[in-house]
Amino acid sequence: MARLQPKTSVAPERLKTLLPSLKPTIYHDPSAKQVANNIRTIAWNPLGTYIATGCLDKTLRVWNVDKPNVRQTTELKGHAASIEKVAFNPVKEHELCSVSSDGVVRFWDVKMKQVLNEVKGLGETFTLAWAPHGEYVVVGNKEDKLFVISPSQDSPISSHQQPVQTNNIVFCWSGQRVFATTGDGKTRILSFPDFEPAYQFSYKEGSEAEFMLAGHTSSCIAVELHPFNRYLATGGTDSLISLWETAEWNCVRTATKMTGPVRSLSFSWDGLYIVGGSDEGSGLEVFNSETGEHLCTYKTTTPSPIVAWAPNRYALAFADSGSLRVIGASAGGK
Template sequence: MGIKESNKLSVDASFKTPQSCRDFFKTKSRARLTPVEDVSYVRYLVWNCDGTSLLSGSDKFVSTFSFDSSSKVRFRSNLAGHEDNVDGVAAAKTNPSLFASCSADKTIRTWDARSTRYSSKVTTKDANLYLSYTPDDNYIIFADKGDSVGLLDLRANAVLDTVAFKEETNEIVVHPNGKYAFVGMSGGKVDIINLPNLTHVKTIKAHPYLSSCQSLSLSPDQKYLAVGASDACCSIWDLEEMICVRTLQRMDYPVRSVSYSHCGNLLAMGSEDHFIDVAWASTGEKCLDVSLPTECYCVAWHPRFYLLAFAHAPDRESRDHRGNVSTGIKVYGYPSS
C-alpha cells in the first residue's frame, strides 16, 4: 500500500532553519486523537519501515493503526496473544508487514500485519522490556528485566546467546550497518556491543553516574546518537569522534523517549513534563513544544513526513460517551484550520 505525496506534509526544502520550522508548525499545529479500545495506556510506539502503519504496545495487546493516502491514522485492531503487559514493539527494517513484540510474560512474538495471530513465539528467561531488529531482519536483539541482552535468530526461532550486565538495561537501537548495537544503561552509560556475538566494544559515559540512560535515537545520517536520561537531560553524541556535541536541559523530569525526524533536523523529547520538546538538532535550539494534559510515554516521528506520533498518560478529565477515561495515540502536525 503506497502513500500519495502531499505538498502539505512533505516539505523538506522549506526546513532550512529553526525559524522555518516554527513558521511551518504555526499552521500545522493540530494533534489528532485516535482512540484505542480496551487499553488503559500506551507503553511504546513505532512506525513500520514505510510509514503505512503505526504500532503500539499496550496492556496485553499490540495495537495496530493504518496510515493511508488521506494522511489519517485509523485504529485497526488489538492483536491478542501476550499474557501480560506489552512493553516493547519493533518494526522490521525492510518488510512493512512484519513486526515483533516483547512482554512481561517472558515471550517475544513476531507478527505479520496480514494476520491477526502471531507468527512465532519464543520463551525467554525473564520479562522483556525492549527489542530491535537488525537491518537484515534476520535477528532481534532484546533487553530484559534481569539486566541481560539477548539475540534471537528469527530463522531458527531460537535465542542464540545472552549477556548479563551489572547495570540496568534499557532501550536498544541497532546501527544501520548491522555491526553494532547501543544499549542504554544505568550508571549514566551507553554500552556499544558487537553483533552478532554480543561482545563489548566501548562504553559511552553519557550522563552522570547516578542517572539512567533510558531512551535512544540514531540520526538518519547515522552520525549522531541522542540519549535521553533520568537526569532530565538529552545528550547528543558524535559517533565518529565519540564526543558529546550538545546537551539539552529544558526538561524537569526524566526523558523517557527521543526521536529524530526523517530529515534529521528535528529531535522530539517526551518526559513527565506536560509538553513534548522539539529541538533543532544541530544547535539544540527549541523549535516548538506540544502541550499535553499529562506526562508523555513515547514519541515517534513518521519516517517520511513531519508528523509526530505520541502517547501520554490517560487524561482523567477527558471521558468518552460511556464515561470511561479516553486513551489513545495522537499525531501532531496537521493543518490547524
C-alpha cells in the same frame, strides 16, 4: 491531518511556529484503559503507513495512519501481560515484533493477522532492537540479559548476561555495533554479535579499560541514532538529552529543556530535529539537533512519555490521555 511531502525539509524558524499550532488526529480505542500511561510503546512501519501501539492492559493494535477509526485497525491477541516494546522489521512493512513482560517475544504478519514465530521463557522482557537488515532482533530483560533472536527460530540464537543495569538498546546502521544505555548514566558501545566492548583504553585493565559514553548524572534510559549516523542521542533521568558525534564520540551539545526523565527520543526523517518525551511535564519538547536550540513545546493534556517521528515525513505520533495521537507539518502550512 496535514502532512509534509517526503524528502522536503522544513526550516527551523518555520517548524517552531507551525508545529505548536497543529491539531492532533486522535486514534481512540474505546476498549483500552483510558489512563495516562496505558500506551507503553509506539512504532511506525518503514513506509509510515501503519502505527503499532502496545499497552499496559495487554492490547496490541496496529492503526492505519489514514483511518483513525478503531474499526479499521488490527488487534493482535495473545500476550498475557503488558506490551513493553513493539517495532516493525526495518525492511518488511507488515512484519512486527512485540515484547511483553510475560517473557514471550512474538513476530507477527499484521496484514494476515498471524503469528509468524514466538520465543518463550525470556523473563520480564522490555527492550527490543531490530538489526538494520531485519535478520535479527536483540531483546533485553529486567535481569540485564540480552538475547539474540531470529524471526524464524523458536529459541534464542545466543544470550549475553550484562554486568550492569541495561535499560535500552539500539543498533548502528552497519549492524556491527549495539549501543546499550545503563543505570549508571553511561552508554556502552558493544560489538555484535559477541557483545564485547568495541573500544578499550590500552593503558587501563579489566572493566576500567572499556570506553563508554558518560553523559548523564543518573540512569540513562533512552537512546536513538541519527538517520544519517551523524549523532547518537541519549536521554536520562537527569532530564538531559546528550548528542554525541559518531566519529570521535565527543558530546557536542546537550539539551536542557526537558521536564522529568527522558523516556523516549526520536529524530525526524532528515535528522534535523529531535523530540523528547517524558512522564512529567505537559508537552513534547522539540530541538534542533544541529545547534541544540529548543525550538518549541507541543502542548499535551497529560505527560507524553512515548513519542516517535514518522520515517519519511514530519509527522509525530505520541501518547496523550491514554490515546494515540498524530500531528503533521507541511512545507506549505496546509
